[in-house]
Amino acid sequence: MNRLLLSLLLMFSGFTLLFAQEIEIDRSLPEFSFNELNLAGQMHFLASDFLEGRRTGSRGNVIAAEYIAAQLRAYGYAPINGDSYFQPVNLMQTAAPATGQLMVEDLTFTQQADLLVMRGPAAAAEGNVVFANYGWVDAETDHNDYEDLNVKGKIVITRAGIPGDISQAGIFRGVSEKAAMAAEAGAIAIFEVYSLPFPWTAFKGYLGGERMGLDNGSPATAIPYGFIKVQDDFIASLARKKKGLRGSVASSGMVVKKVRSMNVGGILTGTDEKLKEEYMIVSAHFDHVGVGKQGGGAFTEQDSIFNGARDNAFGTISLLASARAFAERPTRRSIVMLAVTGEEMGLLGSKWYAEHPLVPLEKTVFNFNTDGAGYDDTSAISLIGANRTGIDGEVAAAAAAFGKKVIEDPAPEQGLFDRSDNVSFAIKGIPALSFSPGITGFSDELFKYYHQVTDNPETIDMTYLKEYCQAFTLAARLIADRDVRPRWIDGDKYKAAADKLYGKK
Numbered sequence: 085m086n087r088l089l090l091s092l093l094l095m096f097s098g099f100t101l102l103f104a105q106e107i108e109i110d111r112s113l114p115e116f117s118f119n120e121l122n123l124a125g126q127m128h129f130l131a132s133d134f135l136e137g138r139r140t141g142s143r144g145n146v147i148a149a150e151y152i153a154a155q156l157r158a159y160g161y162a163p164i165n166g167d168s169y170f171q172p173v174n175l176m177q178t179a180a181p182a183t184g185q186l187m188v189e190d191l192t193f194t195q196q197a198d199l200l201v202m203r204g205p206a207a208a209a210e211g212n213v214v215f216a217n218y219g220w221v222d223a224e225t226d227h228n229d230y231e232d233l234n235v236k237g238k239i240v241i242t243r244a245g246i247p248g249d250i251s252q253a254g255i256f257r258g259v260s261e262k263a264a265m266a267a268e269a270g271a272i273a274i275f276e277v278y279s280l281p282f283p284w285t286a287f288k289g290y291l292g293g294e295r296m297g298l299d300n301g302s303p304a305t306a307i308p309y310g311f312i313k314v315q316d317d318f319i320a321s322l323a324r325k326k327k328g329l330r331g332s333v334a335s336s337g338m339v340v341k342k343v344r345s346m347n348v349g350g351i352l353t354g355t356d357e358k359l360k361e362e363y364m365i366v367s368a369h370f371d372h373v374g375v376g377k378q379g380g381g382a383f384t385e386q387d388s389i390f391n392g393a394r395d396n397a398f399g400t401i402s403l404l405a406s407a408r409a410f411a412e413r414p415t416r417r418s419i420v421m422l423a424v425t426g427e428e429m430g431l432l433g434s435k436w437y438a439e440h441p442l443v444p445l446e447k448t449v450f451n452f453n454t455d456g457a458g459y460d461d462t463s464a465i466s467l468i469g470a471n472r473t474g475i476d477g478e479v480a481a482a483a484a485a486f487g488k489k490v491i492e493d494p495a496p497e498q499g500l501f502d503r504s505d506n507v508s509f510a511i512k513g514i515p516a517l518s519f520s521p522g523i524t525g526f527s528d529e530l531f532k533y534y535h536q537v538t539d540n541p542e543t544i545d546m547t548y549l550k551e552y553c554q555a556f557t558l559a560a561r562l563i564a565d566r567d568v569r570p571r572w573i574d575g576d577k578y579k580a581a582a583d584k585l586y587g588k589k
């Protein structure tokens with residue numbers, strides 16, 4: 085065979101084959117004899133109606149956590165948190181005030197209709213209404229909209245967004261920071277003028293609904309804050325009145341409820357004298373969205389439970405399958421098994437762990453996450469975050485060992501890497517990615533089940549579940565057994581965070 089032909093053949097056969105040949109695989113490993121019925125049994129429990137969609141903070145969520153802890157205990161894992169397999173995660177659920185009103189001269193804005201007070205305590209106060217451009221303070225760029233403006237005891241109206249950025253991202257930065265800036269300047273309330281390119285109803289449904297976040301003990305927003313919907317000339321006429329217009333503000337106050345949930349974890353010490361000082365986090369979220377209108381999708385009286393079989397009982401079961409296999413045949417590096425809560429609420433459980441790690445982050449060399457939002461190709465697995473951390477060979481070899489190909493970063497437009505728990509670790513610098521079921525894109529087959537009441541155990545291909553668990557376990561094992569730890573490739577956006585965490589090398 086001539087060299088040109090050889091290289092052509094290699095090109096068309098793909099790198100999978102090459103990698104698969106480079107890594108020797110021991111077929112007596114426990115993952116080669118996984119039992120489909122065992123895994124199907126776990127699926128029927130974790131995604132049963134009885135667990136009511138495992139919504140963060142709900143009874144079903146706690147039952148799932150207890151089940152996972154019981155399994156880790158049975159496999160011989162050491163508890164992750166002192167003598168406990170649980171890490172409490174403190175959350176805060178907030179909702180917009182039920183009633184609110186803003187008056188500006190003879191104009192009245194009413195909560196929901198053309199006003200959305202989103203945050204702040206109960207209030208009822210009079211004060212002049214003044215315009216403060218963006219209401220933004222940034223010491224770095226020397227920008228201060230309150231510099232020559234007295235807003236003490238006044239109600240502040242601003243443009244939406246921040247200077248130089250009125251995109252959605254800028255608006256969201258404003259939402260999280262502007263109220264504090266106005267309060268600091270002495271204002272008694274602040275409202276941004278609504279100017280986003282989608283309907284007010286959709287906006288207030290999104291930002292005015294219940295939200296959950298981490299409870300870091302930080303104080304709630306000090307003054308009423310939100311958005312108003314105004315006529316086009318409102319800003320111009322307000323800006324002309326330097327001393328402001330007469331006004332008043334009233335709000336029944338943001339509704340705050342503390343929610344308790346937990347991450348679940350266990351530790352297995354590695355076999356290599358040196359490498360066991362390095363930890364790999366294997367993670368999967370076990371929460372889902374709940375029941376009825378909590379779920380967001382369509383539901384009926386006959387079926388209102390969002391079972392989350394794919395999302396993410398699938399991943400949770402693969403985590404447990406790997407946990408069991410590693411207990412039987414340990415890896416060289418140590419393993420942290422971490423089932424996280426709150427993913428559906430904004431990656432809250434993984435964020436909490438990354439802020440309150442139970443194994444030092446600088447000793448944590450990799451995060452292998454699994455998130456099973458769905459699948460439409462059972463001949464494959466997907467790798468979200470391919471070609472970034474140097475472990476692609478191990479993943480390809482593991483997938484090939486069970487007859488699967490690897491789909492690299494499907495649906496790039498969905499920004500999946502930044503939408504799953506792996507990103508909470510990546511932000512800290514830890515090389516991280518998500519191993520997911522085979523998806524070719526956000527196809528109709530995917531949407532048929534994604535966050536729908538139809539995502540139940542009866543619709544799962546259990547043979548695929550088994551093969552997925554096998555490939556996942558072997559891939560995790562090959563990574564945990566590598567001679568060299570994974571690293572972000574040069575130029576990756578998380579490389580700088582890694583240099584900071586581990587020290588520059």
Ligand SMILES: [Zn+2]
Pocket residue numbers: 395428457535
């Ligand atoms: Zn989901």
